[in-house]
Amino acid sequence: MKFLSIIILSISLFSCSSTEVHLYTRYLSDSEIKEISKNLDESNFKVVTNTLSFPETINQSTLLYSPFIQGENTLDILTNSLSDLGWAIPNVEALVYGNHWYSKDSVGLFLLPEGVKQKDKIANQDLANNYESRNCDTLVNLRINKDNTYQLSFTNQINEQTDHLKGNWKIRSYPYIELTSFNDFWWFYFEIEQKIEEDKISKIEIIELKPVDTYSFFPNCSFVNGVRV
Incomplete structure (x- = not known):
């Protein structure tokens, strides 16, 4: 037995x-x-x-x-x-x-800690992604990292000034995200927008970062990340 x-x-x-x-x-x-x-x-x-x-x-x-x-x-x-x-x-x-x-x-x-995600907001973790420029002539990639740092990289533009390319980000007051260069000289503010777009293949969940002001490094550019659903 x-x-x-x-x-x-x-x-x-x-x-x-x-x-x-x-x-x-x-x-x-x-x-x-x-x-x-x-x-x-x-x-x-x-x-x-x-x-x-x-x-x-x-x-x-x-x-x-x-x-x-x-x-x-x-x-x-x-x-x-x-x-x-x-x-x-x-x-x-x-x-x-x-x-x-x-x-x-x-x-x-x-596993979702209580209160970390709300239906009407985007959690910080979900903002961490690669974003491509939209509605502008400048090809820019914006990387939002989970460690609250950011990185900008330009495809076709050569600029001697580089101190704006890396820094920290935070949610100042939702739905606004603030990017600050490491030397605290440059500040960029964007409004966070969630929406659904659709192409011939499927629907796409979009997070778009819309500029609050016109910034000379990427005039009128917004930044988008999309996930097919």
Whole structure:
């Protein structure tokens, strides 16, 4: 009987260990990612992290699981492990959510700290992206980084002055974003706008940064980032 119990336990652990947890880390700190990954690894899960955007309809911590998940207690083990770290999972669903599909023995774990994302605002993490210039003759790329730094790069323009190209950014008062050069000499202000555009292929979720003033380095340029939906 004891031998049989050991076999059953071994099968249970084997099933759990084969389950991949796709951890969406976009709204987590480095220390949270490390702690969660360590805890799930000790619970015999294989953790795969990514920084992808959440489906628009997810506004609370959510667990999406495959119908092929192994072990009838796998989801309980996973949610209990997260609960031990103070992460409650109010939403657990099967199969598909938006464009996110989980097949085989895997789950998608979207952890969203309470209050970090509001429907009428864009979270700082979602602003971190590459933006291309629009409505102007100057080809410019604006990189908004997660560490609250920015970088401007011009494709066809050579300018001896470069101190405006790098600096820090912050949300001064939503929906306005402020870019300040490292030497505190240059300030650029943009209004954040969310909208849906559509081409012949599909709809596109757009974040557009519209200039509050006319700036000589990129006159009348706005900056856009788009994700197909």
